[in-house]
Amino acid sequence: MEEFLTQMRIQVNKRVFLKDPDTSEKGRKIISNSILLIDEIGFENFTFKKLGMKIGSPESTIYRYFENKHKILLYLTIWYWSWLEYRLVFSTININSPEEKLNTAIKLLVEPIKEDSDFSHINEVVLNRIVISESAKSYFTKDVGEDNKDGVFKVYKRLVQRVSDMVLAINPDFEYPNMLISTVVEGAHQQRHFAKYLPSLTNVRKGKKDITNFFIQMVFNTIQKK
């Protein structure tokens, strides 16, 4: 990872926290440990009490940073999408071929993170696992509407829009670019989850990049001109 990236900071929408966890040691500990704890026990079983025990603080300290655990999940997913958007822009910027550009983007969206960038206190490999298995819970709630008003899905939408624009660059007549890309992003998460627990819903073979290949084939076949 480039040196200067280790200095970069990701700004997360202020409406998800009471006090920015990135401004204090405790706050960063809350974030890094909530990632580990959610990965370990799942979001349903994750509580402020358990997190407090992990970081050696009472629950009340965590309540000063976040209203509730749902906001922590939002914080983590926003951070993740911001980080991904950054990498997306960076890794596609100098590609001239529209097909090559889209191809690179899809890979970035669907392939799992395999190594920590050490670019912050956040472990991206574990965070990626959380996004795969928990992020759908951030929008399948009765509060989506309000969360959306607070702008928490802004980065995600922009990311989808960026890749949708790449689709349109190849075929300006394609009617459903956003639908296609959001299906790819969420579908890839689901397929990774299924591959692990319900493999008969997939066609994933060990050691092969079936999920990546499938989604790339799906995208390019779907958007082709008739």
Place this chain on the structure above:
Amino acid sequence: MEEFLTQMRIQVNKRVFLKDPDTSEKGRKIISNSILLIDEIGFENFTFKKLGMKIGSPESTIYRYFENKHKILLYLTIWYWSWLEYRLVFSTININSPEEKLNTAIKLLVEPIKEDSDFSHINEVVLNRIVISESAKSYFTKDVGEDNKDGVFKVYKRLVQRVSDMVLAINPDFEYPNMLISTVVEGAHQQRHFAKYLPSLTNVRKGKKDITNFFIQMVFNTIQKK
């Protein structure tokens, strides 16, 4: 709806209940009202106490039927998939053209239910809404593995397999039929949810069957031979 269908009963995997809710009036009330209550307040806020109040019974009565609320969600989704599988088999049985067959199947999988069949105490329109917004929670848990061992996803897998076979009937060389169909099923739910709350992730226009059209186009384009 055909007369004889009103007599049909859907058998749900015994491992999800302690006592079959379909064998008593109270049990059926528990099911029909849990559908209404989950739709109303969301699965997160759904509790046995609230359900008890709705049916005029203490919580303890509900605990005689179900171990916990997660099992009720499993019961509802299994019922839904069984019902859908039945309708799928029925509505595709006499179609000779493989393309027409697959086309009919996809429509059945992605289109929302618009009228109650009156075929039981279960309101399928509302149940369909629940499946759209809550069913992912039945497998995005730390217990998927065990639930899977109990066979609770069997019907769902069989349904996906049936449609995958239709794909293979059109193109036997297509490598990812199960992945494609499970992506369609789950993707359709997500797109309906997004259309309602995060429309910029979709390209849904009022009064148009964009979701159906998109998925049909996606499937047929993806599986075509080169």
Place this chain on the structure above:
DNA sequence: CATTTTGCGATAGTGATGCTATTATATTTG
């Protein structure tokens, strides 16, 4: 027809969860 069985209601209780509040003690900053 007597008698088990069952289904349900009523009530109580336990420990965990999801918070809020208070006060005391550090730590930082001006």
Place this chain on the structure above:
DNA sequence: CAAATATAATAGCATCACTATCGCAAAATG
């Protein structure tokens, strides 16, 4: 050094997720 701020420690409360017990009435059984 004083003032402001952050955290720890503790308590408390309503709800939740469940378990246990008891008694009654209806239904099944012999």
